[in-house]
Amino acid sequence: MPNGADDCVQLGPQGWTSCQSGEHVAVYGPVHGQIIGKVHAFSREEVDQAIGRLQEGFQSWKRMLLTERAQLLHQWADKLEANRAELAELLMLEIAKNHRDSLDEVQRSADFIHYTAEEGLRLAGETLFGDAFPGQTRQKVSIVGRVPLGVVLAIPPFNYPINLAVTKIAPALMGGNVVVLKPPTQGAIAGLNITRLAYEAGIPDNVIIAITGSGRVIGDYLISHPRVNMINFTGSTQTGQHIASKAIMVPLLLELGGKDAAIVLADANIERARDNIVSGAFSYSGQRCTAVKRVLVVEEIADQLATAVAQKVMTLSVGAPEADSVVTPLISNEAADFVWDMIHEAVAQGAVALTPLRREGNLIYPVVLDFVTRDMRVAWEEPFGPVLPIIRIHDAEEGVELANASEYGLQGAIFTQDVSQAFLLAEELDVGTVQINGKTSRGPDHFPFVGTKASGMGAQGVRYSLLAMTRLKSTVLNL
Ligand SMILES: NC(=O)C1=CN([C@@H]2O[C@H](COP(=O)(O)OP(=O)(O)OC[C@H]3O[C@@H](n4cnc5c(N)ncnc54)[C@H](OP(=O)(O)O)[C@@H]3O)[C@@H](O)[C@H]2O)C=CC1
Numbered sequence: 258m259p260n261g262a263d264d265c266v267q268l269g270p271q272g273w274t275s276c277q278s279g280e281h282v283a284v285y286g287p288v289h290g291q292i293i294g295k296v297h298a299f300s301r302e303e304v305d306q307a308i309g310r311l312q313e314g315f316q317s318w319k320r321m322l323l324t325e326r327a328q329l330l331h332q333w334a335d336k337l338e339a340n341r342a343e344l345a346e347l348l349m350l351e352i353a354k355n356h357r358d359s360l361d362e363v364q365r366s367a368d369f370i371h372y373t374a375e376e377g378l379r380l381a382g383e384t385l386f387g388d389a390f391p392g393q394t395r396q397k398v399s400i401v402g403r404v405p406l407g408v409v410l411a412i413p414p415f416n417y418p419i420n421l422a423v424t425k426i427a428p429a430l431m432g433g434n435v436v437v438l439k440p441p442t443q444g445a446i447a448g449l450n451i452t453r454l455a456y457e458a459g460i461p462d463n464v465i466i467a468i469t470g471s472g473r474v475i476g477d478y479l480i481s482h483p484r485v486n487m488i489n490f491t492g493s494t495q496t497g498q499h500i501a502s503k504a505i506m507v508p509l510l511l512e513l514g515g516k517d518a519a520i521v522l523a524d525a526n527i528e529r530a531r532d533n534i535v536s537g538a539f540s541y542s543g544q545r546c547t548a549v550k551r552v553l554v555v556e557e558i559a560d561q562l563a564t565a566v567a568q569k570v571m572t573l574s575v576g577a578p579e580a581d582s583v584v585t586p587l588i589s590n591e592a593a594d595f596v597w598d599m600i601h602e603a604v605a606q607g608a609v610a611l612t613p614l615r616r617e618g619n620l621i622y623p624v625v626l627d628f629v630t631r632d633m634r635v636a637w638e639e640p641f642g643p644v645l646p647i648i649r650i651h652d653a654e655e656g657v658e659l660a661n662a663s664e665y666g667l668q669g670a671i672f673t674q675d676v677s678q679a680f681l682l683a684e685e686l687d688v689g690t691v692q693i694n695g696k697t698s699r700g701p702d703h704f705p706f707v708g709t710k711a712s713g714m715g716a717q718g719v720r721y722s723l724l725a726m727t728r729l730k731s732t733v734l735n736l
């Protein structure tokens with residue numbers, strides 16, 4: 258499987274070719290900052306041609322028997338599993354995700370495809386009789402089914418370039434749609450490879466097409482393309498809001514940024530809270546939308562929790578993805594600068610660093626900041642890096658107030674042994690998901706995944722994604 262490490266690669270109906278002409282986009286490896294490959298930068302004309310081919314493919318794909326579509330998806334998942342090691346290598350190279358998590362990402366994606374293929378078979382409609390409505394008779398019968406939307410534009414971010422591609426593509430295809438995959442530039446080689454595996458599995462090359470190129474250059478053309486019928490995007494709130502402003506009368510699914518809070522109450526099991534907070538905050542160096550991005554802890558146990566968290570963080574492995582380090586280099590130097598500035602600004606304002614502040618290029622050692630206050634940027638902004646602010650609160654109500662004061666509303670966590678109180682507090686949190694006594698996280702992937710406020714629009718998760726990427730159609734029999 259070519260990984261593009263040498264020349265520019267392009268994926269066409271005949272498989273891999275060298276880029277013939279036109280612009281290329283370089284993909285940089287975060288570990289050494291070197292170019293690890295080049296991908297073709299699609300021109301507007303090439304985008305038009307690709308979408309034209311997809312529209313042709315749509316005519317036969319939407320008519321294909323559901324069982325046949327499901328079978329092709331199962332075959333695609335099998336290909337991912339068979340190529341798990343190679344795909345994981347690519348993730349380590351392109352986005353510096355550690356080996357274990359890279360393997361997990363591929364397996365999770367294959368599992369998602371299998372599950373979606375099954376769930377898609379059970380997407381039933383309903384029959385409505387007219388006489389249930391005042392003044393009507395049984396002579397009118399509505400047969401309500403679900404039909405595809407057409408061309409779905411799938412745009413995943415760098416942090417899960419395989420999983421967040423597959424969680425868009427599989428439900429779209431199972432629903433009878435055709436897909437333009439616009440992979441993130443860092444993650445584009447992985448995106449091309451999973452597309453190639455889809456072709457090898459028998460999914461026609463006019464049913465899914467990967468369009469590579471920088472989002473800044475080709476993105477606006479894609480999101481406002483008149484023949485795109487739906488956009489399913491995961492990425493930053495800034496880009497998501499930009500897409501929402503450009504895409505007119507096109508259904509949108511948006512998974513955006515977060516600032517998930519873990520509220521820890523006095524009766525919490527400290528060890529459990531510590532373990533969940535540390536793994537929630539620092540896995541993949543905090544580059545997860547669902548990372549624990551703030552701890553809100555009541556004064557009574559704040560010292561104890563802060564010490565326990567800092568001690569555990571000091572044991573985290575830091576370094577190369579191949580060594581399975583928990584904390585690896587961030588995606589770019591710019592991303593590291595952003596995180597580093599936020600840390601130093603907080604310290605200058607009085608936050609206390611409980612771990613050493615250490616940075617080597619774009620590798621930032623994990624940082625726990627205690628005594629963070631509301632006037633600090635780190636209390637509100639999403640760093641997407643290995644820094645965890647601890648904010649001390651008086652009581653649970655203040656925790657809920659602080660959590661809800663965020664512009665984001667992805668997830669929240671509550672640690673307490675009083676499940677009744679946790680449940681009542683959960684009702685007050687303005688987020689898509691509340692975790693009781695567990696870290697914030699997305700999976701299992703058939704659960705609904707929802708962001709409120711600046712964290713997104715719509716619901717993902719196998720069944721929810723199938724529903725979002727199909728629409729109702731009513732055929733009325735007038736007997
Ligand atoms: N809620 C959720 O489920 C998740 C949210 N996120 C959020 O994503 C962010 C990190 O991901 P990151 O990749 O940096 O996010 P970006 O918003 O920078 O990029 C996301 C994707 O959008 C593309 N893109 C950029 N500009 C445009 C445009 N004008 N039109 C269309 N596409 C465009 C990018 O392509 P290119 O790479 O070529 O620029 C990339 O594929 C964080 O804020 C994080 O919270 C991440 C994962 C999950």
Ligand SMILES: O=C(O)[C@H](O)COP(=O)(O)O
Binds near residue numbers: 544546548700
């Ligand atoms: O994009 C993300 O960051 C993921 O959707 C989060 O998934 P995770 O909680 O399983 O890491």
